[in-house]
Amino acid sequence: MYRGSRALAATLLAAVLVTASACSSSDDGSSGGGASGELKKITYVTAFGALGRDSFAWVAKEKGFFKDAGFDVDIQKGAGTTQNLSMIKSGQAQFAAMDFSGAEVVAGQGKFTDWRAVAAVHQRTLVAIMTTKDTGISKPADLVGKKVATGKGSVSELLFPAYAKLAGFDNKKVTIQPVQATALNQLMAKRQTDALSTFLLSKNALETVAKKDVVVLPYSDFLSDLFGNVIVAPSSLIASDKDQVKRFVDAAMKGLQYTLDHPEEAAQIMNKFEQASAVPAAVAEINAMKPYSSSVNGAALGHMDQDRVARSIAALQGNGVMPTGLTPDKVADFSFIPAS
Template sequence: MRRLTRTVAAAALAAALALVAGCSGDSDKSDAKGAGDSLEKVTYLTSFGNFGRDSYAWVAKEKGFFKEAGFDVDIKPGQGTGSVIQTITGGQADFGPIDLTGGILQLGNGEAKDFVAVAAIQQRTMAAIVSVEGKNIATPKDLEGKKLADTPFSVVRNLFPTYARLAGIDGSKVTWVNGEAQALMGMLGSGAVDGIGQFVVGQPTVEAVTKKKPVVLPYSNVMQDLYGNALITSTKIAKEKPEMVKRFVGALLKGLEYSLEHPQEAADLLKKNVDATNPAAAKAELELMAAYVRSSNSGTAIGTLDSGRVAKSIALLRGAGALKQDLTPDQIIDLNLAPKA
C-alpha cells in the first residue's frame, strides 16, 4: 500500500510540475520582449556613413539597450538628410537621424513629406565646410572659385545657398561635385577637391585620412539657433505606434548618453561592427560632439526639442528666401513623442 501511495504521489507531482512548466513557458513567450522571436524588427539608418558621430546606435545594440526595449535593430549606413528621409518615408527603414534644418528645407520646398522628428540628437547644428591647409581657404569668401564635394542629399550641400547668402559668398562661383559619404575625405586628401561637406566633429577623421590639418568653416557662425541632427520616423509609424516610438527613442538616447560618457568603448564597439573604423578618430569625434548634444540649460534632458527654437529656424530660412512655403513647428516635430525637458 505504501509503495502504491508513493507511486501515485510521484505521478501527481510530476504532472503538477509539467503543468507549471507549461504555464511558465507560455508566460515567458507572451511577456518577454527581450528574447528570440518576440523582438520587434526595426531598420535604422545612420545619418551619414559609419563614423564615430553615429556610433551610439551600435552602442545601443551592443549594450543591449535596444533588446531591453523589445527591438532587434538592423543598422545601415545613411547617405545624408534627403536620402534618409526618402528611405524612411518609402518604407525601407523605420528610424534615422537627419539634420533638422535640412528637414525643414525639404518639407518647406515640397521635396519631402510624411516624416516627423521625435528627438534631438544635437542641440546645435554641426554642418560645416571642411578643407585642409594648403588650399588657401581661411574664410567663407575664400570658397569662391573652389571645388567642393558632398552627397547630393547632404544638408551641408542643400543649406549652402542660405549659408552663402548670409556669409557674403557668391554661390555661383562655387562648384559642387558628387561623392559618397565614405569617399569624401579621400577625395579631399587626394586633392581632387578643395573642400567637402562635413560635420565639425569630423575634424579628427579628416586629419587621420588626409594627414593634413583641417580648416573648418562652421555654418553655426552665421546661422544661430539651428538644431543639429534629429531622429525622425514616418508620420504613419508616429501615428499608429506612438508607444513603440517612445521605447525606441529611449533606447537610442540611452546609447547616445553612454557613448558620450564612454567614448573609447563606443569607438571600440563601432570598430567591432565596422572594420574600416579608426578608433582614435571615432573617440575624438564623440568627445567633440558632446558639447553639441548637451543643452546649455542645466538639467535639460538629452533629446529634447523646443518648438520656439524650431520656429526661429523656420523664420531664418524664410527670411533668407530658402523656403517656398511657410511652416509651423508642429509640421516637422512631435513634442508628444519627444523626451520632456
C-alpha cells in the same frame, strides 16, 4: 480522501499559475520590455555609413538597451537624407537618423512628409567650411573668389547660400564644386579645391589625409537655431504605436549617453560590427560631437525645443532655401523627450 482532494487542488492551481505566467510573458511587439518573450524585429538606418557620430546605435544594441526595450534591431548603413527618407516612406525602415535641416527642406518642398523627428542627436548643425591653414582662409569673407567643394545634393550644398548671406558675402562670387562626398578630403589634400563645405566631425580625417592643420568655420556661428542629426520615425507609426516609438527613443538615448561617456569603448563596439570603421577616427568624431550633443539649458538628452524648430524653419524660409508653409508640427513630435 481529504488529502487527495488537497493534492488535486494544488496541482490544478499550479497549472493555472504556469498558464497565466506564460500568457503574461508573451510579447506581441506592441508594448512592454524585452526581458522575456519574443523581440520585435525593426530596422534602423544610420545617418551616413558607419562613422563615430552613429556609433550610439551599435552601443545600444551591444549593451542590451534595445533588447531591454523589446527590440531586435537590424542596423543598416544610411546614405544621406533622401535615401533614408525613402526607406522610411517605403516601410523598409522604422527609424532613421539624418540631418534635420535637409529633412526640413524636403518636407517644405512637399517631397517627403510622412515622418517626424522624435529625438535630437545633435543640438546644433554640424555643417561647416573646412580648409587647410596654408590656403589663408580664416574667415567667411575669404571665400570670395575661391572654389568650395561640397557633397552633391547634400545639406551642406543646400545651406551654403543661407550661410553666405548671414556671414556677409555674396555666394555667387564663390564657385561651388559638387562632388561625391567620399572624394572631398582627397580634393582638399591635393589642393584641387580651396575649401570644403562638409561636416565638421570629419576634421580629424581631413588632417590625417592632408597632413596639415585644418581651419573650421562652423555654419552654426550664423545659423545657430539649426539642429544637426535627428532620429525620425514614420508619422503613421507614431499614430498607431506611440509606445513602440517611445521605447526605441529611450533605448537610443541610453546608447547616445553611454557613447558620449565612453568614446573609446563605443568606437570599439562599432568596429566589432563594422570592421572597416577605424577606432581612432571614431573616437575623434565622438569627442568632437560632445559639445554638439550635450543637452541645452538642463533639458534631457535628445530634447527638441519647439520654438527653436520654428526658428530653424524661419531661417531656412527667410534665406530662400525652401518655400513658406512648413510648421514645426509637420516635422517633429515633441512629446517623446520633454525638457525635463
